Amino acid sequence: xxxxxxxxPQDDERSxxxxxxxSFLDGLLTYCCEKLIEDTVPxxxxxxxxxxxxxxxxxxxxxxxxATRDDLWDRxxxxxxxxxxxxxxxxxxxxxxxxxxxxxxFRYLLVSS
Numbered sequence: 001x002x003x004x005x006x007x008x009p010q011d012d013e014r015s016x017x018x019x020x021x022x023s024f025l026d027g028l029l030t031y032c033c034e035k036l037i038e039d040t041v042p043x044x045x046x047x048x049x050x051x052x053x054x055x056x057x058x059x060x061x062x063x064x065x066x067a068t069r070d071d072l073w074d075r076x077x078x079x080x081x082x083x084x085x086x087x088x089x090x091x092x093x094x095x096x097x098x099x100x101x102x103x104x105x106f107r108y109l110l111v112s113s
Contacts (some may be wrong), residue, residue, distance in 0.1 A: 037062050037063075037066070041062075041063060041066055042066055042069075044056075045063075045066055045067055045069075045072055046072060046075070048072075049076070050076050050080060050099065050103075053067050053072060053076070054067075068094060068096050070085075070093065070094060070095045070096075073085075073094070073095035073096045073098075073099055074086075074095050076099060077095060077098065077099055077102075080099075081099075081102055083098075083102075085098065
């Protein structure tokens with residue numbers, strides 16, 4: 001009994017397997033990736049802590065735009081510093097900047113004491 005795998009299909013064999021034109025498949029892939037970014041990534045980001053969210057923002061431009069949304073950083077400010085950003089007058093925007101400033105301040109206070 002021969003257990004070697006069959007050779008991979010050649011380019012002409014692959015094109016005969018898929019009945020759609022390549023441009024349609026490229027467009028479908030682009031659409032699916034865009035929908036994934038629109039629908040799934042914001043949900044994933046909402047479960048992240050501050051360090052993970054900062055790392056996710058470095059993935060690409062689309063993720064950075066999503067990871068700097070104020071609703072995500074408002075939740076993190078509530079969790080880490082017990083601050084309601086809307087109660088500040090005026091409310092700082094973007095909230096990520098407030099988080100960074102508070103983090104630096106607390107780090108400075110810890111080092112100086």
